Amino acid sequence: MNFLNKCINFAQNILPGGCRLCGMPGRDAICHYCETRLPVMTAACCARCALPLPAGEVCGHCLQHAPVIDSVTARFAYQEPLRSVLIGFKHQQRWPDARVLADLMLQVPPPQTQGLLLVPVPLHPLRVKARGYNQSAELCRRLGRQLSLTVDPYGLQRILPTPPQQQLDRTARLRNLKQAFVADRERVIGRDILLIDDVMTTGATLDAAATALKSAGATSVHGWVVARAL
Numbered sequence: 314m315n316f317l318n319k320c321i322n323f324a325q326n327i328l329p330g331g332c333r334l335c336g337m338p339g340r341d342a343i344c345h346y347c348e349t350r351l352p353v354m355t356a357a358c359c360a361r362c363a364l365p366l367p368a369g370e371v372c373g374h375c376l377q378h379a380p381v382i383d384s385v386t387a388r389f390a391y392q393e394p395l396r397s398v399l400i401g402f403k404h405q406q407r408w409p410d411a412r413v414l415a416d417l418m419l420q421v422p423p424p425q426t427q428g429l430l431l432v433p434v435p436l437h438p439l440r441v442k443a444r445g446y447n448q449s450a451e452l453c454r455r456l457g458r459q460l461s462l463t464v465d466p467y468g469l470q471r472i473l474p475t476p477p478q479q480q481l482d483r484t485a486r487l488r489n490l491k492q493a494f495v496a497d498r499e500r501v502i503g504r505d506i507l508l509i510d511d512v513m514t515t516g517a518t519l520d521a522a523a524t525a526l527k528s529a530g531a532t533s534v535h536g537w538v539v540a541r542a543l
């Protein structure tokens with residue numbers, strides 16, 4: 314992206330542009346009409362992986378193969394019209410949307426947040442350099458401020474520049490992810506962590522991050538994302 318485009322994008326991002334979904338002029342980042350169209354998870358969800366459940370608290374898959382992460386909260390399904398906002402937020406320099414997305418998350422926070430340490434799912438430094446920001450860290454900042462929780466962007470590091478996940482099959486993706494994260498023992502030992510990410514797809518990334526945090530001595534690791542792929 315050239316400098317001029319960056320400037321235009323920046324101006325579009327900071328000026329009040331009306332509804333982020335339909336463009337309707339107004340003060341709200343998401344207008345009342347669009348808010349009713351958001352893909353809210355209506356059914357009860359599995360406490361471990363956030364998939365909608367017909368009954369019970371934990372899904373069959375999590376009962377058979379318990380994930381490392383202790384719980385995941387996702388208020389929305391990864392579907393339109395929210396999906397486009399999340400893609401723009403992550404890939405099209407729309408980092409100021411962290412504010413509206415975090416505010417949507419805050420409408421239904423995890424059951425217990427007191428005392429938790431907020432940690433963003435990290436990108437590899439090369440990815441941060443290319444994109445200019447880590448979208449999860451942007452969410453974390455807003456969430457931490459609104460909930461008066463400490464944010465530690467250095468508790469977890471991504472040490473492998475993993476290739477885009479979509480190009481790999483599941484086995485290769487998991488192998489790749491397993492070595493991707495390392496946590497700072499001094500920062501996370503004995504802490505209860507709330508890992509923040511924009512989108513949960515299979516849960517493999519959150520679980521790999523939770524594994525690194527627990528190996529470094531974290532007492533518990535919970536996840537909180539804007540949206541969950543179904």
Ligand SMILES: [Zn+2]
Nearest residue numbers: 332335344347
């Ligand atoms: Zn709208």
Ligand SMILES: [Zn+2]
Nearest residue numbers: 359362372375
């Ligand atoms: Zn589950």
